[in-house]
Amino acid sequence: MRVLQHREKPQPLSEAVSRQSHRWTIPFVALDWLCEWAAYYLGQWNFLEVLEYLSSFGVLVAVSFYFAESGDRVKQRHYQAWQVVNTAQGKGGSGGRIEALQELNADRVPLIGVDASGAFLQGVQLAGARLMRANFSSADLRNSKFDKADLADADLRSANFRDSDLHSTDLRGADLTESDLSGADVSNAQLGSSSLAGADLSNANLAGVRWDQLTIVKGANVHGVKNAPVGFIEWATRRGAVNSTRDETSE
Numbered sequence: 001m002r003v004l005q006h007r008e009k010p011q012p013l014s015e016a017v018s019r020q021s022h023r024w025t026i027p028f029v030a031l032d033w034l035c036e037w038a039a040y041y042l043g044q045w046n047f048l049e050v051l052e053y054l055s056s057f058g059v060l061v062a063v064s065f066y067f068a069e070s071g072d073r074v075k076q077r078h079y080q081a082w083q084v085v086n087t088a089q090g091k092g093g094s095g096g097r098i099e100a101l102q103e104l105n106a107d108r109v110p111l112i113g114v115d116a117s118g119a120f121l122q123g124v125q126l127a128g129a130r131l132m133r134a135n136f137s138s139a140d141l142r143n144s145k146f147d148k149a150d151l152a153d154a155d156l157r158s159a160n161f162r163d164s165d166l167h168s169t170d171l172r173g174a175d176l177t178e179s180d181l182s183g184a185d186v187s188n189a190q191l192g193s194s195s196l197a198g199a200d201l202s203n204a205n206l207a208g209v210r211w212d213q214l215t216i217v218k219g220a221n222v223h224g225v226k227n228a229p230v231g232f233i234e235w236a237t238r239r240g241a242v243n244s245t246r247d248e249t250s251e
Contacts, residue, residue: 078109089115098124105129117155127165167205187227196220202245206232217241
């Protein structure tokens with residue numbers, strides 16, 4: 001806040017002019033002298049000081065309202081993001097869903113049951129997202145990040161997770177039938193009660209994966225699996241998993 005100070009009465013114009021060594025400066029001195037008198041008289045006017053205080057008070061009120069309404073602005077932003085997600089439901093392409101889902105997740109909004117089936121969400125960043133019972137069936141999720149996310153009981157049939165980050169992800173009860181996990185990092189993920197029927201696990205990183213309650217692996221491709229837990233390949237093969245290259249599978 002600018003502090004108003006009482007000014008001393010200006011000197012006579014003749015005295016100010018007498019100190020000038022060049023005549024051409026006299027008009028400027030006279031103008032400055034007039035401004036000095038104007039400032040002097042205005043400085044005596046208490047009404048201006050009141051206006052100064054009111055101006056500062058107005059700024060304080062505006063700042064208070066800004067923070068008071070911050071919650072409403074966040075809710076409005078979330079509402080708009082959900083509109084984008086729901087409007088594009090059942091449609092191909094992104095439709096702005098990548099940014100909308102990332103924004104909601106960044107604000108720690110639960111995404112439980114979200115339907116993004118068939119969507120193009122390549123590169124989406126949903127680390128730590130709460131996506132229980134979500135539907136990403138047939139979605140393109142290549143090069144995405146779902147590390148530490150909760151995808152329990154999610155519908156992930158035919159989803160493309162190629163080269164994605166799924167480490168420490170909760171996939172218990174998820175349906176990964178015919179999903180593409182080629183080259184994905186599934187280390188330390190929980191696969192209890194999930195289905196990997198026909199899934200492509202080739203070159204996937206399975207270090208520390210929890211598979212003790214895994215139910216279905218028939219037709220799953222375990223070719224080139226990295227860091228598989230002890231006994232996993234043998235167990236999966238006995239239950240119908242295959243070990244073949246992509247070319248052999250296509251034949």
